[in-house]
Amino acid sequence: MRFDIITLFPELFAPFLASGVTRRAYAGGQVDVRLWNPRDHAEGNYRRVDDRPFGGGPGMVMMAEPLLRCLAAIRTERNEPDGEKAPLVLFSPIGEALNHAGVERWSASAGAVLLCGRYEGIDQRFIDAYVDRQVSLGDFVLSGGEIAAMALLDAVARLQPGVLNDEGSHQLDSFNPALDGLLDCPHYTRPEVWAQQHVPAALMSGHHTQIERWRRDQRLAITARHRPDLIDAARKAGRLTPADEAVLVKIG
Numbered sequence: 354m355r356f357d358i359i360t361l362f363p364e365l366f367a368p369f370l371a372s373g374v375t376r377r378a379y380a381g382g383q384v385d386v387r388l389w390n391p392r393d394h395a396e397g398n399y400r401r402v403d404d405r406p407f408g409g410g411p412g413m414v415m416m417a418e419p420l421l422r423c424l425a426a427i428r429t430e431r432n433e434p435d436g437e438k439a440p441l442v443l444f445s446p447i448g449e450a451l452n453h454a455g456v457e458r459w460s461a462s463a464g465a466v467l468l469c470g471r472y473e474g475i476d477q478r479f480i481d482a483y484v485d486r487q488v489s490l491g492d493f494v495l496s497g498g499e500i501a502a503m504a505l506l507d508a509v510a511r512l513q514p515g516v517l518n519d520e521g522s523h524q525l526d527s528f529n530p531a532l533d534g535l536l537d538c539p540h541y542t543r544p545e546v547w548a549q550q551h552v553p554a555a556l557m558s559g560h561h562t563q564i565e566r567w568r569r570d571q572r573l574a575i576t577a578r579h580r581p582d583l584i585d586a587a588r589k590a591g592r593l594t595p596a597d598e599a600v601l602v603k604i605g
Contacts (some may be wrong), residue, residue: 354464354509355385355439357427358502359420361402361471363388365499369506374517378510385464386506387430391415394422403472412473420468420479427466440485443468443475444498448487451505453528455488459505460512467505469498533592534583538571566596573600 358366366388370379378384392400395416402420403413424441431439442465449455459465468475468484490501510516512523524531541552555567576583584601587593593601 354383354460354462355387355431356464356502356506357387357389357431357439357466358469359389359391359423359427359466360469360497360499360502361390361392362469362497362499363390366503369503373507375507375510378513378516381515383513383516384506384510387427389423389427391419391423394426395419406473410473414473415471415475417476417479420475421483424466424483439463439465441466441468441483442486442488443470443480443484444489444495444501445470445487446489446492446494448489450489450491451508453526453534456505456508457512460509467498467502469502471497528583532572533587534590535572535587536576536580536583538568538575569597570600573597574604577601577604 360366366386370376370386379386391402395402395418401416403415406412406414428438433439444467465486488501488505490504495501517523523529525537526532527537528534541556545552545557553567555563558564573584584593
């Protein structure tokens with residue numbers, strides 16, 4: 354898959370693309386990331402990409418024309434058939450919240466063009482004419498879309514085959530359908546006793562069924578405490594067993 358990223362700060366991506374386990378996806382070409390600076394497509398000596406907002410107010414607004422020229426260059430390089438153009442995605446507070454299901458859809462796609470806004474935003478005329486989808490990380494505002502783009506890239510890259518050391522490890526992530534959409538359980542490692550706290554006995558038992566029941570109970574308890582909406586969703590989907598419901602009744 355290929356992601357073309359329109360950003361005024363392409364240098365922010367260099368350490369991200371070369372660090373951590375997901376670097377395998379970028380280095381191996383499973384996730385092809387290409388960076389585009391709209392300033393390279395602006396006119397004049399100053400390569401201006403922003404201007405003051407009509408109607409007054411603080412900050413600056415990204416101009417439509419440099420963005421359009423940048424997008425046109427991307428479309429030309431991608432050489433896409435008319436009916437198969439990669440969607441142009443803008444990270445925006447009004448966008449659909451990114452969740453695990455959305456990440457799985459992106460991980461199975463051919464990619465997209467990601468637009469990272471800056472300043473007070475982007476000229477609405479460009480958004481209306483060219484943006485296909487808008488995505489949000491949550492109800493807060495970032496100084497630019499680069500962090501949101503990195504979040505999407507990282508979440509997608511780690512789902513690609515061969516990227517993680519254990520092929521099936523992502524199936525035990527929070528929100529994964531393999532866990533019925535629940536939050537993950539706590540994890541422990543050596544030493545067995547740390548700061549006078551012992552590893553739970555079930556994990557030391559060597560009994561596979563007992564260990565899995567403990568983990569399931571912990572997932573249920575943590576999810577009920579912190580994200581009861583996920584319990585409701587699992588119940589409506591018929592993913593909770595009678596044993597699960599008994600655990601939920603017991604923990605109140």
